[in-house]
Amino acid sequence: MTHQAAISLGQSLRVLSEKPDDSAALVAADVPIGSHTDLSALREFAKECDAITFDHEHVPTGHIEALEAEGVKIFPGSKALVFAQDKGLMRERLAALGAPVPRWARVSTADEIETFAGGSWPVVAKATRGGYDGRGVWMVGSREAAEDLLSTGVQLIVEEKVPLRRELAALVARSPFGQVAAYPVVETVQRDGICVEVIAPAPGLGEERAIAAQQLAIDLATELGVVGLLAVELFETEAGIVVNELAMRPHNSGHWTIEGARTSQFEQHLRAVLDYPMGSTALAAPVVVMANVLGGEPGGIPLDERLHHLFAEIPDARVHLYGKQVRPGRKIGHVTVLGDSLDEVRARAVRAAQWLQEGK
Amino acid sequence: MTHQAAISLGQSLRVLSEKPDDSAALVAADVPIGSHTDLSALREFAKECDAITFDHEHVPTGHIEALEAEGVKIFPGSKALVFAQDKGLMRERLAALGAPVPRWARVSTADEIETFAGGSWPVVAKATRGGYDGRGVWMVGSREAAEDLLSTGVQLIVEEKVPLRRELAALVARSPFGQVAAYPVVETVQRDGICVEVIAPAPGLGEERAIAAQQLAIDLATELGVVGLLAVELFETEAGIVVNELAMRPHNSGHWTIEGARTSQFEQHLRAVLDYPMGSTALAAPVVVMANVLGGEPGGIPLDERLHHLFAEIPDARVHLYGKQVRPGRKIGHVTVLGDSLDEVRARAVRAAQWLQEGK
Incomplete structure (x- = not known):
């Protein structure tokens, strides 16, 4: 892309x-x-x-x-x-910057994890390096589970399980010159630790909280000296927003921008890296929904035939296939739908992804 | 693309x-x-x-x-x-199908051209094969000019100079299955025989004439058995529309569709060639204007710097550069702008192309 x-x-x-x-x-x-x-x-x-x-x-x-x-x-x-x-360094730096983060600790023993839990299991354990799409993240429900995990030798941090209402993402791009452009804040819908849907703009997000999330992402990009994209994955709680993860590259939460924003995140990243002025981040439609296509079970209708059916049923669905071998649960593409009505756009995007995923 | x-x-x-x-x-x-x-x-x-x-x-x-x-x-x-x-075969076939065409004739002698002109110079001479972007088309103003042209050995047809109000284009795609999808009819603005602007939809074109143009393109695609895109270049006269040229490939008059229509002409062509169902041809904004970037005179501000200025001035301009060596008059890229107001969108698209072309 x-x-x-x-x-x-x-x-x-x-x-x-x-x-x-x-x-x-x-x-x-x-x-x-x-x-x-x-x-x-x-x-x-x-x-x-x-x-x-x-x-x-x-x-x-x-x-x-x-x-x-x-x-x-x-x-x-x-x-x-x-x-x-490095999630450990990220947490330290964000805490130092005063950004909202979950309670967390670096840990290397089961005692430290048990102390962190304070009787309140589960806690979230994360590998400091190398995780993605739910890998490198574990719900740890007991001291025994903590011991098992530590026995693999993985470097860990632990975090409180945040009582989240939903997940959001704030995507910005920053050029070496220091210009920062912020996309509308989106909702990311997760299933089994994998993002399955992104809704732009995040439905029902108040203007104040949306601006706060954008400002947080702008501040982090500036403070950290990011050049290129910065995707800030957020938890929304009753009280406000908390930073979950950072990514500094085109990110799944920004795939909707290819058709859904005036400038795609991919062009924006290149513009930033090449120190061009940033492009417009305006929405191309009132509602944009991106649904990931995950690899389904082997067999069934060939992908090519699924695509036929999808194109016949939803002629305005925008399909992106990645040329990847299909494996269950692997992101092999995505579909984007634009429109005016949240419910209708979302239903069509999910239906389109389901067709490609399951052939029905 | x-x-x-x-x-x-x-x-x-x-x-x-x-x-x-x-x-x-x-x-x-x-x-x-x-x-x-x-x-x-x-x-x-x-x-x-x-x-x-x-x-x-x-x-x-x-x-x-x-x-x-x-x-x-x-x-x-x-x-x-x-x-x-082959423009000769095209004219014969269109005439046989009853499609509106200019008065025309195959010619191989100055006498034939003079007879065709009937004292009413100039006539339009066209090479039957190989022309594009104004090449292979000549305004012939006299018998002497006709003789000069014939002396090059080029195979010719001649046509009346149509008293045109403006030029239009109707773009459709047809699959082997026979499904045809029609894009909104556009106005193409020409300068020195080269398309410089495309405005979608064609401003002030009545619904009746727009549908007639789309129907003509659909009929031609079907009658000729086209698979893929068919671009029908049209003259609009006081009386109606007349077919100028046919192209059966992604066409300059359809570059606006990349961002301006739900399905780009390039994807539509591939879908047709691969016998997938056609994609939606709906406009992505009320007004879409594409302006070609022609190579300017050598020297001046480097293209890279021009792009900087353009991006800073018009952050929502969508730029496409073709990686071609710059030669005066050569199409080296295009710019597309979307919006609500014809005058404003058109002015910005033309301004953007001018920046890239002239650096000022």
């Missing part, structure tokens, strides 16, 4: 890809194969690039620092990105 | 490109280099393709017929495409 945006801007996107059949490698024109954990591969890759950015957080921070020391232009830089890479 | 659409659909686009720095070759992942006039290159190319389509009309009809005879799936097929390739 970043390549689609690069094409419009007349930019040459070069992708370092681990495998030749990774999604981006299937569609980009210039795709050296190499691992993002191999410093020499990164160095070789960087030689032909004017600027480098990311579509995940898994490049080792030390490698990014090494390249920066050699003069490679990387956005977001390691000093910002580390707060999207 | 077709590649951008293919990415969303999860399709693998293979491009036969004459040169490695052609626009499509710069961005697509699978780009064998070869000439579209070389049958063996076409044959080799076709081996890896499920279906083949075109982004210009210049593949020799005989080559397409040869591949079809070998079982290659080509859309539009030679029997339809020839009417977009």
Whole structure:
């Protein structure tokens, strides 16, 4: 999707890809194969690039620092990105900045987890690095469960289970010049730790709270020195909003912007990384709903045939397929629907994703 | 732009490109280099393709017929495409179908041209094959000019100079199944034979005439057996509409659909070629204006800097650059603006294109 945006801007996107059949490698024109954990591969890759950015957080921070020391232009830089890479550092920094965060602690023993819980199980344990889409997050309901988890050797933080009303996301982009553009705040609907729907703008969110969420994201982007996108995943509680996670790249909570906003998050990220002025974040319709397509059970109607049915039933559904092998629960695409009525748009988006997912 | 659409659909686009720095070759992942006039290159190319389509009309009809005879799936097929390739055959067929066309004749001598003119110069001479963007079209003002033109050996038809009020275009797509989807009729603004602006929907076009133009395009697509897009370029006169040209591919008059319609012409063309149901052609805003960016005079502010200024001034302008070398008068990109007010949207689109073109 970043390549689609690069094409419009007349930019040459070069992708370092681990495998030749990774999604981006299937569609980009210039795709050296190499691992993002191999410093020499990164160095070789960087030689032909004017600027480098990311579509995940898994490049080792030390490698990014090494390249920066050699003069490679990387956005977001390691000093910002580390707060999207390491949940412990993120929590410390956000607390220091006075941003609203759940009660949390770094832990390395079952005693520490039990003390943190204070008899109030479950607590949320998170791997400090490497998690995504619900991986690296565990509901820990007892001391025994805590011991089991620790025995895997994973570095952990624990957090209180926030009594949330729903989840929101505030997406902003910041250029090296310091311009920040904020998208409308969205609601993200989760199932089993995976985002299944994004509703823009977040229904029934008061203007005051929406502006507070945007301002929080703007402040964090500025304080952390982010260049590119910053997605701030939020819990909405009775009392207000609390920061759940940070991402500094095109994010699933912003896929709706491809058709639903005047400037897609992918173009916005490229504009920021290239230090162009930011594009308009205005909504393209009163209601925009994005529904993820997860891989279903093997068998059934082929994906191609599902697409036929979907196109026949909902001619204005905007489909994005990622060229990924279908595995149960894996995000293999998404569908976006625009319109005027929340209930109707949402029902059609969910129906469209369900067709692609289940073939019925 | 077709590649951008293919990415969303999860399709693998293979491009036969004459040169490695052609626009499509710069961005697509699978780009064998070869000439579209070389049958063996076409044959080799076709081996890896499920279906083949075109982004210009210049593949020799005989080559397409040869591949079809070998079982290659080509859309539009030679029997339809020839009417977009050969203006003489197009005029004959349209006349036979009863479609409104200018008075015309095939000519090969100055006497024939003089007889056709009947003292009423100028007449419009057109090369039967190979023209585009004003090339292959001449205003012939005298017998001497006719003789000069004939001396080049070009195959010609001549047409009356239609007393036109403005130019319109009707864009439809047709699937092999026979489904046809029609976009709103647009006004195309020409300068020196080159389209500079497209306004969707065509301002002040009555509903009756708009429907007549759409119906004409639907009928032609059906009668000619087109699969894929059919762009019908029209002259609007006091009396009604007259067909100027046909194109059977994504067309400049449809670039506005990328952001301005629910389904872009590029995706629609792919859907048709792949026999998917057609997408919604609904407008995404009340007014959509596309302005072409033509190459300006050499020198001046670099394109990159122009883009900075444009993005700062018009944050919602949607820019598409084609990665082409800048040559005066060459289409190197386009800009689309959406909104509610015709005058305001049009002024901003033209201003945006002018910035990119002239840097001021």
